Amino acid sequence: xxxxxxxxxxxxxxxxxxxxxxxxxxxxxxxxxxxxxxxxxxxxxxxxxxxxxxxxxxxxxxxxxxxxxxx
Numbered sequence: 001x002x003x004x005x006x007x008x009x010x011x012x013x014x015x016x017x018x019x020x021x022x023x024x025x026x027x028x029x030x031x032x033x034x035x036x037x038x039x040x041x042x043x044x045x046x047x048x049x050x051x052x053x054x055x056x057x058x059x060x061x062x063x064x065x066x067x068x069x070x071x
Contacts, residue, residue: 003041008049015042 003011018039022032 003038003045006042006045008046008053011042011045011049015039015046018042 003014006014018035021027022035022039027035
């Protein structure tokens with residue numbers, strides 16, 4: 001599955017698995033590089049989800065602050 005289509009939790013969980021495999025070692029250089037690249041893609045996906053969540057929170061806070069200032 002493409003990392004772009006994964007939800008945050010699925011991408012995070014797979015990223016944790018990738019890190020565990022890399023830390024365990026014993027992989028060929030080619031396998032390690034492939035895992036590293038997958039981890040980079042998953043990390044980017046997680047960052048995009050978190051940035052989107054931050055934007056939604058900021059927008060919600062702006063609405064609340066606007067409502068308070070108008071009251």
